[in-house]
Amino acid sequence: MFKKVTVNYCGDITVTEYFGSIIREKELLIEIKYVYMSIADEALNQCNIIAKDYRRTLGSIAVGRVVRSGVGVQDIFEGSRVLVFPIANYAPIEFDGACQSIYNIDAEYVIASSQKAFNDLEMLFIATLSIHRKILNSIKGLNTLVVGNDISILPFAYYSMLYSPKFAIIPQYTLWPDILKSEHASPYNSNRKFDVIVLASSDPLINNIVLKSYQSATIIIIHPSILPMIKLSNMLPSYGEKRVIVMKFGDIGTGIEIFNAFKENFTKRINLIKVDDIPKNIKTPLVIQMASS
Missing domain, CATH: 3.40.50.720 (NAD(P)-binding Rossmann-like Domain)
Structure with a gap:
């Protein structure tokens, strides 16, 4: 069973289990490692915004590895590390976000991340800073x-x-x-x-x-x-x-520049918690660890 972090329209957070996802044309199926909970997730949690559907999965930006590529996907391959930007499609308000073990999303909102100088968590921080x-x-x-x-x-x-x-x-x-x-x-x-x-x-x-x-x-x-x-x-x-x-995200060069300027603060000031330990109420900036390795 896989896990995902959800709210019902808005309000208290719950961790629910599910069996898996169906991959569609031009989509990627991604095993999520870390997820950034932005002000969008916090606003849903506080009911400052109401989701369009009853149960909404949270998670604004994520890093993970591709499990499977759908028909029509080019230049992103199985096993590749990727950055995922559901916030660019107004998730988690209008669509499900990435705070789930296995996530399928249109390849339009995914960027390959081959930068070996940065680990997965650092690349997530870089993604959150990647304003065009x-x-x-x-x-x-x-x-x-x-x-x-x-x-x-x-x-x-x-x-x-x-x-x-x-x-x-x-x-x-x-x-x-x-x-x-x-x-x-x-x-x-x-x-x-x-x-x-x-x-x-x-x-x-x-x-x-x-x-x-x-x-x-x-x-x-x-x-x-x-x-x-x-x-x-x-x-x-x-x-x-x-x-x-x-705001538009995905300029990795900018993300790296800003991350290097504030690097020490990211490791000291941002809370990192495992998905099973997530509280009912959150405060950004917060990172959720979905996978153990």
């Missing part, structure tokens, strides 16, 4: 406010520290504020102005407050899970004048 460089380049030279408890904020914080004339965070709602060289802002301070807001919080109230307090921003970069939480067009009177960018 084109998106990161869009904040260069601009005043940036970064808010959120998801690992995905770190690439934006790193680039802001290097290239932004003014970089601020809201420390009580932002991951690892003690290591980010930034100014501190208030969620309610509307007198300060920023060109860019980066949002990755599992709390829709915080997302709403920040957007309303800093309406001068012309670029809004959001984690994929935020789209179902709030309706930007209803919140912002000048929504049509904003450039809204949804």
